Amino acid sequence: MSCLRITLNRQDLTTGVGFAWVHAADYPALHDTCSRVLHVNELAYYQRVPAIRRKTSFLIGRYAAKQALSSLVHESDYTRIEIASGIFQQPIVKYPSPEPLGVSISHTDKYACAIAFPLIHPLALDVERIDRVSVKAMKSQILPHELQTEALARLPEPTRCAIIWTAKEALSKVLKCGMMSPFCIFETMDVSQEPDWIVGHFKNFGQYKFHAWVLDDHVVSMAVPKRTDIDVDLSTLLHDSLPIGD
Ligand SMILES: CC(C)(COP(=O)(O)OP(=O)(O)OC[C@H]1O[C@@H](n2cnc3c(N)ncnc32)[C@H](O)[C@@H]1OP(=O)(O)O)[C@@H](O)C(=O)NCCC(=O)NCCS
Structure with missing residues (x-):
């Protein structure tokens, strides 16, 4: 701990x-x-x-x-x-x-x-294990172009999926609606790679961004006010x- x-x-x-x-x-x-x-x-x-x-x-x-x-x-x-x-x-x-x-x-x-x-x-976070078995389920709720950004290109597919998925879950928690709302409203955009983490934004929630850290076999994402x-x-x-x- x-x-x-x-x-x-x-x-x-x-x-x-x-x-x-x-x-x-x-x-x-x-x-x-x-x-x-x-x-x-x-x-x-x-x-x-x-x-x-x-x-x-x-x-x-x-x-x-x-x-x-x-x-x-x-x-x-x-x-x-x-x-x-x-x-x-x-x-x-x-x-x-x-x-x-x-x-x-x-x-x-x-x-x-x-x-x-x-x-x-307000803030919220989400953690997921990077897991090949979850890729299909995650991809069903992620638009293809969200995974094809340059910043994520070098990462393995399960890691890319976990980053976008946790970003969306963190946003859904900060909004308190959870993932009961249509996933498409949590669409990510403008993802970039910083030295120690990944930053991205949300198409429909411009006041928030996300930071994601890949930690061993887990990804932690936080939804954070943009400024x-x-x-x-x-x-x-x-x-x-x-x-x-x-
Ligand atoms: C919120 C949600 C995205 C969590 O994702 P998850 O991957 O299953 O679980 P995680 O371990 O990441 O997070 C669980 C924690 O999220 C928090 N949480 C649950 N619902 C939440 C919500 N609506 N908003 C913010 N945080 C929430 C809780 O603290 C929960 O932990 P706890 O039950 O031990 O207190 C998912 O459970 C969900 O979509 N829930 C729907 C909530 C809802 O609408 N419920 C209505 C039932 S009446």
Whole structure:
């Protein structure tokens, strides 16, 4: 597990956000201490859920979210922070902070990651494993020209698909609609390669851009307001985040 505080800069605003990354291999240790991690309402849900896969994603996701939030509010008692689910399943931070806060959570079988931010500055993220098996499903929701940009040309097809897919999922989370809306509205454009990440824009949501990092066999994308500068290399975080016991 690992946590990083990131500074975002806009012409009229400088603000800190917290990013955290938890390995699924940490799940047994977190399960043993879950009453010290989860708010009482979260704990009641966690104990009700029968499926181990959901138990794992919920607990490591909530832990990542609380690490990210506590880097902003300096709360060491995680049971005081509740992350409830809204009517569209979006995460709702319940914590008496001076400034209203938001969080965005994503998980795969191997990791959970979360970003915490002041609600005046919306953000969201998505993580996916780069997986040849998912290519067909992803391509069914990606227009051919989105994959054929010069910036992505040298990457293998599963990586290209994961970048565009996670960018779209991150946008759908920042908009709170999730992927229940037609995928075509999340169309990406103007994708370019920076030294440590990929940047792109959205045809129908000009106020947002995305940053994508290829981290080992995963891609993390963040949907970020277009005029915000975010300068962070997440790959250092991944390499610092060996599971407990490694
Ligand atoms: C949101 C969505 C894109 C997530 O994608 P995913 O690849 O399945 O899952 P991820 O691991 O990346 O993200 C899951 C997290 O996204 C967040 N999330 C779920 N729905 C969300 C929404 N509408 N807006 C923002 N974030 C959302 C949650 O925090 C969730 O984790 P949690 O359940 O542990 O709290 C997808 O689940 C979706 O399209 N959901 C539809 C939401 C919806 O309309 N629900 C209505 C039901 S009444």
